[in-house]
Structures are given as structure tokens and as C-alpha cells.
Amino acid sequence: MIMNMVVAGLLLLNPNPNPNPNTAGGGGGVSSVEARGSQSGRKAEISLKNSQIIISGNGRGGRSDGYRLKRPCWYEPSQNAEEMLDFQQRSTRVDPDAPQSRQETLKPFVEKLGEEGRWWTVAHDSSDPNGVSCQMALDTYVFVPPGTTPPAGITMAELVDIARAALTVPEPKIELNPDAKSYVNLPTWVWLSGIGETTRSVTATLPGIMSATVTATLEDIQIDAGTTADRAEVKEECGPGGKPYAKGAAFTCGVRYLRASIDQPRDAYVLTVTSVWPIEIEDDVVPFAYDPIEVGVTRDVPVGEVQSTVRKTG
Numbered sequence: 166m167i168m169n170m171v172v173a174g175l176l177l178l179n180p181n182p183n184p185n186p187n188t189a190g191g192g193g194g195v196s197s198v199e200a201r202g203s204q205s206g207r208k209a210e211i212s213l214k215n216s217q218i219i220i221s222g223n224g225r226g227g228r229s230d231g232y233r234l235k236r237p238c239w240y241e242p243s244q245n246a247e248e249m250l251d252f253q254q255r256s257t258r259v260d261p262d263a264p265q266s267r268q269e270t271l272k273p274f275v276e277k278l279g280e281e282g283r284w285w286t287v288a289h290d291s292s293d294p295n296g297v298s299c300q301m302a303l304d305t306y307v308f309v310p311p312g313t314t315p316p317a318g319i320t321m322a323e324l325v326d327i328a329r330a331a332l333t334v335p336e337p338k339i340e341l342n343p344d345a346k347s348y349v350n351l352p353t354w355v356w357l358s359g360i361g362e363t364t365r366s367v368t369a370t371l372p373g374i375m376s377a378t379v380t381a382t383l384e385d386i387q388i389d390a391g392t393t394a395d396r397a398e399v400k401e402e403c404g405p406g407g408k409p410y411a412k413g414a415a416f417t418c419g420v421r422y423l424r425a426s427i428d429q430p431r432d433a434y435v436l437t438v439t440s441v442w443p444i445e446i447e448d449d450v451v452p453f454a455y456d457p458i459e460v461g462v463t464r465d466v467p468v469g470e471v472q473s474t475v476r477k478t479g
Contacts, residue, residue: 211234211290211292211327211330211331212290212291212292213288213289213290213291213327214288214289214290214291214296214300215286215287215288215289216241216288216289217241217243217288217371217372218241218288218324218327218369218370218371219369219370219372220327220328220331220367220368220369220370221367221368221370222365222366222367222368222378223362223365223366224331224332224333224334224365224366224367224379224380224381225331225332225333225367226333227333227334227335227336227365228333228334228335228336228460229332229333230458230459230460232329232330232332232458233293233330234290234293234323234326234327234330235323235326236299236317236323237289237290237293237295237296237299238287238288238289238290238296238299238300238302238303238317239287239288239289239317239318239319239323240285240286240287240288240303240307240315240317240318240319241285241286241287241288241318241319241371242283242285242309242318242371242374243283243284243285243286244283244284245282245283245284246274246277246278246279246280246282246284246308247278249274249277249284249306250271250274250275250277250278253270253271253274254271257270257271273306277308280308281310281311282308282309282310282311283308283309283311284306284307284308284309285306285307285308285309285315285318286305286306287300287303287304287305287306288300290327290330303317319371321375321377321450321451322451322453324369324371324375324376324377325369325377325379325446325450325451327369327377328367328368328369328377328378328379329367329379329444329455331367331369332365332366332367332379332381332444332458333365334365334381334383334440334442334458334460335359335360335361335365335440335460336359336460336462337357337358337359337360337406337440337462338357338358338359338462339355339357339436339438339462339463339464340355340356340357340358340407340409341353341354341355341419341436341464341466342354342409342410345467346467346468346469347420347422347466347467347468347469348422348468348469348470348471349422349423349424349425349468349469349470349471350421350422350423350471351421351422351471352416352419352421353419353420353421353422353466354407354408354409354410354416354418354419355386355388355403355407355408355418355419355420355436355438356403356406356407356408356409356418357386357406357407357438357440357462360383360406360440363382363383363405363406364380364381364382364383365380365381365382365442366378366379366380366381367379377446377447377450378446378447379444379445379446379447379455380444380445380447381442381443381444381445381457381458382442382443382445383405383406383440383441383442384405384441384442384443384457385403385404385405385440385441386401386403386405386406386407386418386438386439386440386441387401387438387439387441387459388400388401388403388418388419388420388436388437388438388439389436389437389438389439389461390420390422390434390436391434391435391436391437391466392422392424392429392434395423395424396422396423396424397420397421397422397423397434398420398421398423399419399420400416400417400418400419400420400421401418402417402418403417403418404418406440407419407438420436420466422434422466422468424468425468425469425470426466426467426468426469427469431465432467433465433466433467433468434465434466434467434468435463435464435465435466436463436464436465436466437461437462437463438461438462438463438464439459439460439461439462440459440460440461440462441457441458441459442457442458442459442460443457444456444457444458
């Protein structure tokens with residue numbers, strides 16, 4: 166209820182958020198507009214259909230953790246009565262076999278002429294398996310009096326959720342020293358490359374009405390040696406991105422394998438490094454928090470025994 170009141174108040178700032186019926190979402194279910202958050206095929210993309218929401222920011226194009234919207238369909242404010250009727254008149258064709266069908270189609274829009282308020286139109290996330298069925302359970306158009314929000318009307322909390330679902334982070338590469346092969350009891354330094362910016366943000370904007378931004382910041386990495394504690398000692402004082410090898414530096418981030426990997430599949434341990442990205446909601450516009458985004462990458466680490474040769478003298 167609080168979120169609905171927030172949106173209703175914001176609508177008063179712009180009583181005509183989409184005066185041009187040919188712009189995004191103008192027909193509310195007639196035109197199809199997409200806003201994609203690319204996940205490079207690793208996870209399902211968020212794909213907004215029949216929506217005016219614009220997704221922007223540098224937190225796109227990386228790897229998604231597969232976050233799903235809490236509700237995959239909603240109503241968005243669209244045109245006033247006159248604008249919607251004009252749009253429908255230009256969009257509805259005459260059926261020669263049923264000439265009255267056009268009048269029947271236009272009737273709900275004609276009846277609202279002269280009334281104050283706005284049509285709200287339905288949108289959904291088509292990447293969600295329940296997106297289409299969610300939309301089908303709602304009317305395509307709902308006429309709403311000024312200063313109010315219909316049931317299932319988009320809220321600030323849902324706009325934040327859309328930004329969160331579009332948020333991605335880089336999928337880095339594991340770097341090791343020694344690189345090609347390690348040895349028993351030898352420190353194997355671990356760090357990540359290919360991260361780029363360690364702060365990633367996405368903004369979801371309903372133009373002229375409201376906007377929400379979420380930001381993920383790389384805080385730490387977690388290391389899984391790919392074996393049990395009796396075979397590997399893990400050090401995780403890594404900070405963001407791990408610790409590249411430096412001569413004379415303390416070994417605080419990496420793995421010291423205690424046994425060779427000869428008995429493992431492919432003769433190697435499977436090392437997993439997970440980057441941890443806590444999420445913040447700009448200006449704390451909603452009273453909840455998200456779990457961090459965690460993205461894991463793997464690499465085979467062959468570990469051999471140090472060979473020594475004893476020579477007899479004398």
C-alpha cells in the first residue's frame with residue numbers, strides 16, 4: 166500500500182507520461198518493446214515486453230546469477246482517454262464480415278472520453294517461464310482515476326526488482342602462480358583477471374515517473390580447492406580480486422596442496438573461485454536488501470610431487 170501511494174504521488178508530477186502513441190508502449194499491448202539485460206547465454210535474460218521501462222548502466226552484458234522478478238507482470242501508466250481512443254481508432258481494422266466488431270472494440274475507450282484519469286497497460290518479463298501466463302490473467306487495459314494506482318500497478322519496489330534482475334557482473338579468469346602446474350606444499354597464489362570496473366550499476370527508469378538504481382561492488386573472493394581439508398590448505402585473506410604473486414610478499418590468498426592430484430579425474434584438482442558482489446539500492450528507496458551476487462569460475466590445477474635425486478659420494 167505504501168509503495169502504491171509513492172507511485173500515485175509521482176504520477177502527479179507528469180500527468181501525461183506518454184503523449185505520443187507511437188512511442189514505446191504507446192498502445193499498451195499493441196506494440197512490443199523489449200529492454201534486454203544480456204547474460205551472454207549463461208542465464209535467462211530479462212526481456213521486458215510491452216513496457217516503457219528503460220534499462221541502462223554499466224552492469225549489463227556480464228554474467229547473471231539468474232535472479233527472477235517476484236512478480237513477472239504488472240500495469241504501467243499509459244495514455245489519457247482521448248489519446249488512447251485515437252490510438253485504438255488508428256490501430257483497429259474494419260472486418261468486412263463483421264462491421265460491428267470495430268465499434269464493439271472501441272466502445273470501452275469511447276465510454277471514457279471526458280473522464281479524468283489514465284489508461285494503464287499490461288507488461289511482462291518474457292524471460293520468466295510464468296511471464297506470459299501472469300499477463301494473460303490481467304486485463305490488457307485498465308482505466309484509473311487521477312492519483313491512484315490499480316491492483317498490480319507497478320510500484321517502486323517492483324522497479325527496483327527489475328533493475329536487480331538486469332544486473333550482471335563480469336565472468337573473470339582465474340590466474341595462478343605457479344601457472345601450468347603446482348607441487349605438493351608449494352603455495353599456489355590465486356587472483357582474478359578480466360574484472361574491469363569493480364562497481365557495476367543498473368538503472369530502471371519509467372520515463373517521467375520514477376527511477377531505481379541498484380549497484381553491485383566486488384568485495385571479496387571465495388576459494389574452493391576442489392578437495393578435502395586433509396589434501397589442501399586454503400588461505401582466503403584475498404580482498405577484491407585476490408592477490409597476484411609478488412616476490413617476498415606474505416602468502417595470504419591461494420591454496421597449498423598437501424597431496425598430488427594423480428588420483429584425481431584428469432590428474433588435476435578442480436579449483437573454484439567465486440567473486441562476491443554485495444548489492445546496494447540507491448537512496449534506500451525500498452525497505453529491503455538483496456543477497457550478494459556470487460559468480461564462480463573453475464580451473465583445473467595439476468599438482469605433482471617434488472622429485473629429488475640422492476647421489477652417493479665418497
